[in-house]
Amino acid sequence: MTYCLAIAVDEGLVFASDSRTHAGVDQVSTYSKMFAYARPGERSLVVLSAGNLATTQAVVRRLNRDWQTGAEPSLANTPTLEDAAEYLGEVSVELQRRSVEQSGQQNGLAVEATFLIGGQIQGQAPGIYMVYPQGNFITASPLHPFLQIGETKYGKPILDRIVSEQLPLERAATCALISIDSTMRSNLSVGPPVELLTYRRDSLDPGHYRAFQPDDPYFADLRDAWRDGLQQLFDQLAAPPLDPAAPTTS
């Protein structure tokens, strides 16, 4: 499984991802799911991937080839972020279809992949988009300024509680790490290293990045502080008042 998320706040964008992949529980590996495409001063884009690893790797190979050869379209020349999301969706659908055709199975071959793509292009606003396996896409809303792919539910409550467009960029980055920590805590199929990239609005630079290994001092301290703080917070809560139950409800 996988967990990736993107957060869009007024100050900029946050991208975060785990690095665990598995084909069954007996084939667990570590792959980066974060891919950055930047032309400083002109555009800065980040892609996060979830789903079938063969598909996501094939898609990223194509994105990289098109980026390097300057093909039209490519992430180097799409006029808008929406165009970049549409291009990514077209590549994804084409390569999924090819895998199914090669296999000869028309059904039952799970090659689906989902992507997040976000960033900023000169003269335009920053944005984040989720590209579905079918190639269509959505963006985030001001009331719900984040997008998630993969194993999304365990890490959603803290985002729902904390994230708003007004949240400072570095706080949004911290919240992304807590969201991933909660997910790793509850689901072994999501694991480190955790990659984090922050992009400051209008910088048009590659942003700031770090891959947190399990023994990363900051990440270890963060996880401990959150765990201990939750325990202390919980210990302060009042117990519920209860009445004797009726003999039976039947």
Added chain:
Amino acid sequence: MTYCLAIAVDEGLVFASDSRTHAGVDQVSTYSKMFAYARPGERSLVVLSAGNLATTQAVVRRLNRDWQTGAEPSLANTPTLEDAAEYLGEVSVELQRRSVEQSGQQNGLAVEATFLIGGQIQGQAPGIYMVYPQGNFITASPLHPFLQIGETKYGKPILDRIVSEQLPLERAATCALISIDSTMRSNLSVGPPVELLTYRRDSLDPGHYRAFQPDDPYFADLRDAWRDGLQQLFDQLAAPPLDPAAPTTS
């Protein structure tokens, strides 16, 4: 959707459930999903239900009829908790099959239901069980002393962090409410009133119960205290150290 959970600690058992049901987003209703069967001094059992509402209601009608008529087997006379879980599974499978046969559709008719059943029978240890739509069942483990059905993921991280067999009964009850609050916060298909029943080991009584409406003073204070405490805890966390990203990873 639905969220129900049962926790088994050394001091006893906790059962909690939301009350929202829906057949599509335009048909949302409120039904209790908690059903208690007690013969004080001899046995005290609780059933929680999730899944197709027609199936769960039909199953509970059968459980109640068998309970009242003293049929063999029924929740009034199963020798052990495992027998009670097996009986519940047999009733569930029979009534699901009947619905499919009545409909004439052999596939595609979603009548599945999942149940939690727990409690204590005189002379035996308390326990909790999850009964799958296929009629088979599992119990909780000492390392994982809780079971969930329905929309389980949003509320799992706090259980993973807090719940152990040594947790006092009233703290386990508090944790169950926090787990349901987190789920309601992230998923509109889970909603109040929240029902909570605690059973103290070896009491063999119906336990203690409360249905918390949204405006219940205790539940409102609990949700506010947790929300505000999480915000304060989060605000104290240090922001991650980040380095300038490489120009591009492609």
